[in-house]
Amino acid sequence: MNDKYEAIIGLEVHAQLLTRSKMFCTCANHFGADPNTHVCPVCTGQPGSLPVINQSAVELGIRAALALHGNISEESVFARKNYFYPDLPKGYQISQYERPFCNDGHLIVRLKSGGEKRIGITRVHFEEDAGKLVHQGNETLVNLNRAGVPLIEIVSQPDMRNSHEAGQYLRTLRTLLRYAEVCDGNMEEGNFRCDANISVRREGQKEFGTKVELKNINSFRFVEKAIDYEIGRQIELVEKGEKIIQETRGWNSAKNVTEVMREKEEAHDYRYFPEPDLPPLVISIQWQREVEKAMPEMPEAKRERFKNIYGLSDYDAAVLTSSRELADYFEMVAGQSKNPKGSANWVMNELLGKLNASGQEIEESPVSAEYLAELISKIDSNEISGKMAKTVFEEMFETKKSPGLIIKEKGLTQISDSSVLEAAIQKVIAANPEQLKDYRAGKVKLLGFFVGQVMKETQGQGNPALINDLVKKALE
Amino acid sequence: MNIKGTLDSYRKKEFKPSEFIDGILNAISKKNPSLNAFLEVRPEESRGKALELDRRLNEIDHLPLFGIPIAVKDNFLVRGWRATAGSRILANYESPYSATSVERLEAAGAIVVGKTNCDEFAMGSSNENSAFGPAKNPWDLQRVPGGSSGGSAAALAAGLCLGSLGTDTGGSIRQPASLCGLVGLKPSYGRVSRYGIVAFASSLDQVGPFGHTVWDAARILEIMAGYDSKDATSSRTVVPKYTEALANASVKNIAIGIDQKWLEGLDEEVRRAFDKALQGLREKGAKIVDISLPHACYSLSVYYLIAPCEASSNLARYDGVHYGHRTKHPKDSEEVFFKSRGEGFGTEVKLRIMLGTYALSAGYYDAFYLKANQVRKLIQKDFEDAFQLCHCIAVPTSPTTAFKLGERTEDPLTMYLSDIYTLPVNLAGLPGVSLPCGLDSKNLPIGLQLIGKNFEESSLLQVAQAYESHRGVFPEPLAVRGGT
Numbered sequence: 001m002n003d004k005y006e007a008i009i010g011l012e013v014h015a016q017l018l019t020r021s022k023m024f025c026t027c028a029n030h031f032g033a034d035p036n037t038h039v040c041p042v043c044t045g046q047p048g049s050l051p052v053i054n055q056s057a058v059e060l061g062i063r064a065a066l067a068l069h070g071n072i073s074e075e076s077v078f079a080r081k082n083y084f085y086p087d088l089p090k091g092y093q094i095s096q097y098e099r100p101f102c103n104d105g106h107l108i109v110r111l112k113s114g115g116e117k118r119i120g121i122t123r124v125h126f127e128e129d130a131g132k133l134v135h136q137g138n139e140t141l142v143n144l145n146r147a148g149v150p151l152i153e154i155v156s157q158p159d160m161r162n163s164h165e166a167g168q169y170l171r172t173l174r175t176l177l178r179y180a181e182v183c184d185g186n187m188e189e190g191n192f193r194c195d196a197n198i199s200v201r202r203e204g205q206k207e208f209g210t211k212v213e214l215k216n217i218n219s220f221r222f223v224e225k226a227i228d229y230e231i232g233r234q235i236e237l238v239e240k241g242e243k244i245i246q247e248t249r250g251w252n253s254a255k256n257v258t259e260v261m262r263e264k265e266e267a268h269d270y271r272y273f274p275e276p277d278l279p280p281l282v283i284s285i286q287w288q289r290e291v292e293k294a295m296p297e298m299p300e301a302k303r304e305r306f307k308n309i310y311g312l313s314d315y316d317a318a319v320l321t322s323s324r325e326l327a328d329y330f331e332m333v334a335g336q337s338k339n340p341k342g343s344a345n346w347v348m349n350e351l352l353g354k355l356n357a358s359g360q361e362i363e364e365s366p367v368s369a370e371y372l373a374e375l376i377s378k379i380d381s382n383e384i385s386g387k388m389a390k391t392v393f394e395e396m397f398e399t400k401k402s403p404g405l406i407i408k409e410k411g412l413t414q415i416s417d418s419s420v421l422e423a424a425i426q427k428v429i430a431a432n433p434e435q436l437k438d439y440r441a442g443k444v445k446l447l448g449f450f451v452g453q454v455m456k457e458t459q460g461q462g463n464p465a466l467i468n469d470l471v472k473k474a475l476e
Numbered sequence: 477m478n479i480k481g482t483l484d485s486y487r488k489k490e491f492k493p494s495e496f497i498d499g500i501l502n503a504i505s506k507k508n509p510s511l512n513a514f515l516e517v518r519p520e521e522s523r524g525k526a527l528e529l530d531r532r533l534n535e536i537d538h539l540p541l542f543g544i545p546i547a548v549k550d551n552f553l554v555r556g557w558r559a560t561a562g563s564r565i566l567a568n569y570e571s572p573y574s575a576t577s578v579e580r581l582e583a584a585g586a587i588v589v590g591k592t593n594c595d596e597f598a599m600g601s602s603n604e605n606s607a608f609g610p611a612k613n614p615w616d617l618q619r620v621p622g623g624s625s626g627g628s629a630a631a632l633a634a635g636l637c638l639g640s641l642g643t644d645t646g647g648s649i650r651q652p653a654s655l656c657g658l659v660g661l662k663p664s665y666g667r668v669s670r671y672g673i674v675a676f677a678s679s680l681d682q683v684g685p686f687g688h689t690v691w692d693a694a695r696i697l698e699i700m701a702g703y704d705s706k707d708a709t710s711s712r713t714v715v716p717k718y719t720e721a722l723a724n725a726s727v728k729n730i731a732i733g734i735d736q737k738w739l740e741g742l743d744e745e746v747r748r749a750f751d752k753a754l755q756g757l758r759e760k761g762a763k764i765v766d767i768s769l770p771h772a773c774y775s776l777s778v779y780y781l782i783a784p785c786e787a788s789s790n791l792a793r794y795d796g797v798h799y800g801h802r803t804k805h806p807k808d809s810e811e812v813f814f815k816s817r818g819e820g821f822g823t824e825v826k827l828r829i830m831l832g833t834y835a836l837s838a839g840y841y842d843a844f845y846l847k848a849n850q851v852r853k854l855i856q857k858d859f860e861d862a863f864q865l866c867h868c869i870a871v872p873t874s875p876t877t878a879f880k881l882g883e884r885t886e887d888p889l890t891m892y893l894s895d896i897y898t899l900p901v902n903l904a905g906l907p908g909v910s911l912p913c914g915l916d917s918k919n920l921p922i923g924l925q926l927i928g929k930n931f932e933e934s935s936l937l938q939v940a941q942a943y944e945s946h947r948g949v950f951p952e953p954l955a956v957r958g959g960t
Contacts, residue, residue, distance in 0.1 A: 041573050044798060045793040045798065046553075046572060046573070047559060047566065047569070047675070048551075048552075048553045048575060048670075048671065048673050048674050048675065049671070050670060050671050050706060050709075052705065052708050053708065080789050082788075082792060082836070084795060084813050086797045086809050086812075089793060089797075090792065090793045091791075091792020091793045091795055092789050140809070142797065142798070269838045271788075271789070271836035271837060271838075271841075272836075273785060273786075273836055273841070273845055276678035276679040276709075276786055277675075277708060277709060278708050278709075279708060279709060
């Protein structure tokens with residue numbers, strides 16, 4: 001970024017809640033079904049139908065609010081946002097407007113500089129999703145399976161100053177919501193959607209520049225790119241002395257540019273007013289406490305626990321808790337192998353390296369936690385050497401086979417039986433009388449030669465430490 | 477004929493449900509062409525249900541509305557029946573489900589004999605805003621039955637059912653009850669589920685019954701009322717057995733409040749009948765006390781902001797996309813919206829949608845919607861204060877008796893004035909009942925309205941019952957006596 005400028009970025013995230021049913025009716029909150037099969041009078045906006053608040057959606061909202069350190073309002077109010085669109089069956093969306101259920105939250109992001117930054121969250125509110133339009137030739141069809149699906153909208157403060165901070169905010173938010181089992185956080189599948197408000201101003205300038213709303217950032221891969229492009233575009237305009245137009249732009253991931261979606265900000269008047277079909281939403285302190293008690297362990301707590309219980313370094317604990325799936329994987333390995341440090345090393349150095357290289361997530365790991373634990377146990381019990389283990393691990397990653405099977409197939413078991421090793425040693429000594437003479441004459445460096453020959457004799461399966469001891473004894 | 481008497485006849489096996497329903501269906505086919513009270517009848521379906529009940533006579537004690545023919549306003553959804561709400565935009569809309577209130581009545585043995593005419597989306601006081609022509613008043617076919625639930629009132633007054641359902645947003649049950657000589661009850665807001673009634677103004681709409689007698693209305697209410705998990709605004713307050721409370725109804729030492737100022741400028745004949753009714757109550761031991769409702773005079777203004785605002789949003793779903801009327805050959809999706817709505821809605825509905833859209837717009841919201849709601853709270857407070865002094869409040873239901881068709885259609889404001897005594901009750905969410913208290917010189921019914929405390933329908937109905945007993949049997953219109 002041009003040093004003379006500062007970007008101001010605020011993000012609005014729509015997160016789909018992982019409830020079984022929709023926000024205001026009992027239809028399944030489920031995707032991939034045939035069009036218009038998860039619908040009822042309520043979510044298709046039939047005359048006379050009325051919304052009823054889904055209590056589990058509220059619970060997930062409370063969890064999100066707790067994860068984001070927000071103030072939960074004991075009484076919040078649903079409102080109607082009125083506009084016409086073919087995917088909106090009632091002609092209004094039920095949302096929250098003047099009185100959202102959560103205000104003033106924040107989250108802490110880790111920056112690549114090594115530091116941390118606190119990003120404020122203005123509000124979190126409930127709303128329902130709209131349906132989906134499907135364009136087919138000349139026709140447009142409406143699928144209402146998604147209509148009424150529960151969402152929370154999380155509105156950040158304009159606290160981010162560059163794309164890295166914005167990206168980290170999004171990733172951290174996603175991690176928190178996934179930890180809390182509130183949302184799947186999958187941008188590609190559209191259950192975690194982000195709009196960015198971006199403006200630029202000259203360094204030192206007090207007032208904000210004209211803000212542009214950026215939509216369609218539908219993958220984590222595009223977040224930084226799209227924001228960087230938009231910042232660059234705005235700076236260029238300012239440099240040229242041109243005016244930035246307040247508008248909505250979309251990210252075109254094929255062309256790597258942002259494009260105008262809505263010319264100017266059409267003065268949309270949503271005519272919000274309190275939803276008369278729903279009484280105010282009451283979230284008692286007691287309800288909050290109950291939700292809090294049942295809340296899954298959040299990353300900060302987990303990180304501390306990993307440090308305390310497993311003796312991990314701050315860095316290792318941070319890496320291993322970066323996603324809940326990774327943390328769960330690690331804990332499974334550590335628990336079964338009873339070697340937390342070794343488990344941390346294997347997961348972070350070997351497994352994550354290979355997963356990164358193949359672009360896979362921990363959930364997709366070809367090596368199960370059980371098998372990795374088994375492998376580590378085999379090292380610890382001297383069944384195989386650390387070096388052999390790496391070969392076995394490669395094979396596990398390729399074939400998904402158990403370490404036991406691979407060791408057996410390849411005959412890789414480590415020989416720790418001293419009688420077997422001694423026999424091999426005697427054979428080697430007998431075959432190398434010259435070297436024996438030299439060794440006994442004081443050329444102790446030849447120890448390595450003998451050890452190597454014995455390893456060769458045992459096809460590399462001899463226990464190296466044991467061989468070392470036995471050879472030394474035999475040569476004396 | 478009334479519900480109570482018919483249930484007795486069934487018990488005594490004087491006739492069977494199928495015989496009685498057949499008689500009703502014949503009367504409908506004979507009289508409806510001149511009354512236009514029904515928009516849809518399904519004789520086969522109704523007869524089928526009656527025949528089924530013929531075989532279940534032994535269950536009569538468990539079916540409190542056994543074999544009772546009811547007429548249902550066309551803004552209720554009854555599975556498989558059309559629900560037009562009196563609008564062209566829903567002319568062919570078939571209900572995919574049933575309203576909770578109707579479901580409960582049917583489960584109690586009631587038989588729906590038809591869907592009744594009403595003002596479009598329940599907006600009107602004369603039934604003349606129906607897209608299917610107005611229903612007529614059985615007392616005088618040249619006159620309106622009132623509205624918006626005019627068809628339900630006309631059908632019952634003409635003897636084409638034994639009870640009927642209406643919705644009351646600003647007087648739409650009580651005013652037609654008054655104009656047709658019936659008992660019409662608007663329960664407390666939240667007393668009856670609104671699930672399955674076409675919404676007009678959600679914070680004001682309430683379902684209620686018409687009956688020939690207080691007992692009949694009480695019976696229908698006690699079946700319909702009560703919490704419904706499908707309506708978040710329905711109340712969990714326990715529903716008493718209203719009919720049982722009527723057995724020894726008395727007004728002895730009951731204080732009935734009157735706001736003298738509210739009665740100023742009232743039609744003389746209405747005033748006389750009202751005063752006579754009060755005199756009657758006094759004779760039965762009631763005390764008449766003065767109360768004051770200083771903000772009631774703002775009801776019309778408040779109502780005509782809140783109701784259109786909510787309506788403008790409630791009626792947005794009729795956009796031609798998912799169901800209902802869709803314009804032919806639209807150029808694009810915007811035209812689907814604009815033309816379908818332009819073609820489908822009538823004048824009064826358009827007027828109110830525009831009024832509401834305007835009042836909710838940015839820059840006007842505070843001055844209109846917000847302010848109206850503040851005044852609404854003052855009106856509620858007025859009633860709370862008044863109820864410190866009295867048990868219920870009495871006022872005429874309508875300032876005039878039934879007016880002639882076409883008489884007020886040119887001037888919406890005069891039409892709106894039909895509801896000045898009913899509107900505040902909806903704004904305050906209170907129960908109100910209209911019952912006949914006399915005839916004017918044109919032989920048209922006059923209605924007495926009693927307003928009760930929130931969720932105290934029981935005591936309200938007791939006062940109504942005491943008055944009804946004192947008054948005696950109310951005459952039936954000429955249409956029923958064979959004049960049509």
